[in-house]
Amino acid sequence: MIETTNLDSTRTTTQDTLSKGLMNLRGDLPPALSSELQFLTTPVGDDVIQVPPSKVPELFRTLKDSGRFDVFLDCTVVDYMKNMNGRTKRFEVVYHLFSMKSYARLRIKSSVNEGESVPTVSKIYKAANWFEREAWDMFGVVFEGHPTLKRFLLHHEFVGFPLRKDYDADHQQHCSSALPLHFDNDASFDPGDRQLVPLNIGPAHPATHGTLRIMAQIDGETIARANVELGYLHRCFDKMAETHPYNQVIPYTDRLNYCSAPMNNVGYCKTIERMLGVEIPPKAQAMRIILCELSRIIDHFVCIGAMGVDLGALTGFFHLFTYREMVYTLFEKLCGARLTVSMTRVGGMAQDAPEGWYDDVLDACKKIRGGIETVEGLLTGNKIWQQRTQGVGAISQENAIAWGYTGPLLRATGVGHDLRKAQPYYGYDQLDFKIPVGSTGDVYDRYLVRVAEMHESLKIIEQVCKNVPSGDYTIRDKSIVLPEKADVYGNIEGLMNHFMLVIKGLRPPIGEIYDATEAANGELGFYCVSDGSGRPYRLKVRPPCFALYQSFPEQITGGMLSDVIAILGSMNLIAGELDR
Amino acid sequence: MSTSNSLHPQNAAPLVNKLAEQAMEDASRAFAFTTRLDDIVAWGSKNSLWPMPYGTACCGIELMSVMGPKYDLARFGAEVVRFSPRQADLLLVAGTITEKMAPILVHIYEQMLDPKYVISMGACASSGGFYRAYHVLQGIHQVVPVDIYVPGCPPTPEAVLDGIMSLQRMIGEHTPRPWKENWKRPSFIKPA
Numbered sequence: 001m002i003e004t005t006n007l008d009s010t011r012t013t014t015q016d017t018l019s020k021g022l023m024n025l026r027g028d029l030p031p032a033l034s035s036e037l038q039f040l041t042t043p044v045g046d047d048v049i050q051v052p053p054s055k056v057p058e059l060f061r062t063l064k065d066s067g068r069f070d071v072f073l074d075c076t077v078v079d080y081m082k083n084m085n086g087r088t089k090r091f092e093v094v095y096h097l098f099s100m101k102s103y104a105r106l107r108i109k110s111s112v113n114e115g116e117s118v119p120t121v122s123k124i125y126k127a128a129n130w131f132e133r134e135a136w137d138m139f140g141v142v143f144e145g146h147p148t149l150k151r152f153l154l155h156h157e158f159v160g161f162p163l164r165k166d167y168d169a170d171h172q173q174h175c176s177s178a179l180p181l182h183f184d185n186d187a188s189f190d191p192g193d194r195q196l197v198p199l200n201i202g203p204a205h206p207a208t209h210g211t212l213r214i215m216a217q218i219d220g221e222t223i224a225r226a227n228v229e230l231g232y233l234h235r236c237f238d239k240m241a242e243t244h245p246y247n248q249v250i251p252y253t254d255r256l257n258y259c260s261a262p263m264n265n266v267g268y269c270k271t272i273e274r275m276l277g278v279e280i281p282p283k284a285q286a287m288r289i290i291l292c293e294l295s296r297i298i299d300h301f302v303c304i305g306a307m308g309v310d311l312g313a314l315t316g317f318f319h320l321f322t323y324r325e326m327v328y329t330l331f332e333k334l335c336g337a338r339l340t341v342s343m344t345r346v347g348g349m350a351q352d353a354p355e356g357w358y359d360d361v362l363d364a365c366k367k368i369r370g371g372i373e374t375v376e377g378l379l380t381g382n383k384i385w386q387q388r389t390q391g392v393g394a395i396s397q398e399n400a401i402a403w404g405y406t407g408p409l410l411r412a413t414g415v416g417h418d419l420r421k422a423q424p425y426y427g428y429d430q431l432d433f434k435i436p437v438g439s440t441g442d443v444y445d446r447y448l449v450r451v452a453e454m455h456e457s458l459k460i461i462e463q464v465c466k467n468v469p470s471g472d473y474t475i476r477d478k479s480i481v482l483p484e485k486a487d488v489y490g491n492i493e494g495l496m497n498h499f500m501l502v503i504k505g506l507r508p509p510i511g512e513i514y515d516a517t518e519a520a521n522g523e524l525g526f527y528c529v530s531d532g533s534g535r536p537y538r539l540k541v542r543p544p545c546f547a548l549y550q551s552f553p554e555q556i557t558g559g560m561l562s563d564v565i566a567i568l569g570s571m572n573l574i575a576g577e578l579d580r
Numbered sequence: 581m582s583t584s585n586s587l588h589p590q591n592a593a594p595l596v597n598k599l600a601e602q603a604m605e606d607a608s609r610a611f612a613f614t615t616r617l618d619d620i621v622a623w624g625s626k627n628s629l630w631p632m633p634y635g636t637a638c639c640g641i642e643l644m645s646v647m648g649p650k651y652d653l654a655r656f657g658a659e660v661v662r663f664s665p666r667q668a669d670l671l672l673v674a675g676t677i678t679e680k681m682a683p684i685l686v687h688i689y690e691q692m693l694d695p696k697y698v699i700s701m702g703a704c705a706s707s708g709g710f711y712r713a714y715h716v717l718q719g720i721h722q723v724v725p726v727d728i729y730v731p732g733c734p735p736t737p738e739a740v741l742d743g744i745m746s747l748q749r750m751i752g753e754h755t756p757r758p759w760k761e762n763w764k765r766p767s768f769i770k771p772a
Binding site: 154169172173177178204233239251252254258 | 634635636637640642644648650675676678680682683684688704710711713714715716718733734736769770772
């Protein structure tokens, strides 16, 4: 017998619980449409609209054309098979929208049963294309009118839909071969074409950083047609999260964007903490900011270093890795691990920083600043570097927003959007730092933005390190945080507390939440559904890379072959969070 | 003049020959030694491994550190990274291999020329790690013969260096490798 809990208990449609933004939106929608919708604001403050599948295109069209929501952030599905209480439909399609103007967020949900379909919104928001395709791949929910409902993250011989609740997490299916070069449903592709040469790069090609596969047809040196294939590092993050207690999910988040692992820890823990309604102590906030900004710096190191290697500038890589090692040493001092630190816990940090750690950080900052300047000296004014990057991969602001760009790539186009400023958390609003922006959005601008961001991050770290708040590094809520080892071995209360928490796990209230932080590559969002048990019922990551990479075929088509590598390097695609 | 005079040109020739022989022998002791052909090949092979880095995930980032300035794999003669399997003799699998990636890994392994070695770096490559999941290959030993497993998630660069040194010892000592000799392409993977 499965323990069931009613997820609908959070649904209230009484007017006084609606947020102001949602009230306004309801007023502005055409009455014929709005009468079909259900509006609610969840206890944590997320605005939600429930829409019948048939009205989905109309609603999205209205929201987009009115200019209220210009960014399509995410689309996923939740399978309520094991939690049907009060529901008539098994699947719920969940969309997330965002506004670059008001920073408002909106969740739109639509319920369907098996065999039913929901109309695609990829013709309204082009960024929806890949998200819907992934949702079909994982759940088998058909998006009617979608151009390519084919296997996406999973291999082409896979049978079934693994994120459905009736698919076992450890049921593997072998793959016997790799697909030949293909352009999805582009019927005009002729493999025997004598004019256009087919070209396959990856997935085991050094410039594709391990697991990306790019397929193209080239006319001389020009890309005539391009396609990409994902999923070579699909490690089933969502399913692993569903089968592990909340705190055990933290190491999995490390391995999303492994170039800046602590940022994923922070993003995930912040989501769960908001769901629990707890605020972490000032010291934990300060430690998290330091970790995040150090990670941002080393993430940009990898991006710039690897991009340099791909473009033939090997020296920068060796310089940058010298400084990256310094940050690794700081992490090692803090927790013993170098790369995947898992340093946060729900409710704070795993442990306090050792004595003198903040001074070490300040020391390292000085050296890193020198290192960044050295690399700037090597690259910024370098003619070869400029000619390889300037004017390459330029993208307009409107197009970047339409593709769902966030992070350095969006800022390179001149949009000064950064969640640290737009929706500040952990006291970022108290700190003095700037948001560097570019103008054309080309590879050179992306590089400049990254370099300037590293300088800003150093400034942030120095401000925080000089004023680390005193106090505890974690909250002491017995139902959330494990007691100190001294208490576990020293007294019966501590032992019982430890036992209960390990056996039962921390249990967020029934409900759902979407929360985002500004990671090195852009908006890193976590959408979590809790059924009140010790494990997430559903956890979906909104990875920044995914939206960036979706624009890649469009970005390289018509350009030169050598520019492909420059654009790819500038996007800083991390397969861990791209494929999850 | 006595014919027994050793300095007589007639008698000098054998003496010079003898001295020359002596000198040759002394000199050869100084710069040459005798060995078996196998040993000298192994010595050369172990000290000039050419790795093909198959970095797919987090371990790939740590592998970059191994190649980087602090740990510097060049000290062990293995810094000549080749991205073409035809030119490499050490396949360094660093990171998770998914079911989708497995056929490509086998294809690349088959393209490498003998003698060839495989190091499995990290928990994922060795056993699937903590991804007991529907799309992750539970250890690359299922598809290619592995010589050295390096534990860790990800392993520290020191551990990777230790793995490479262990492999060097194996090569130097001619350790039998039945897993390699008896390897066949797994039946579930089609020839490329």
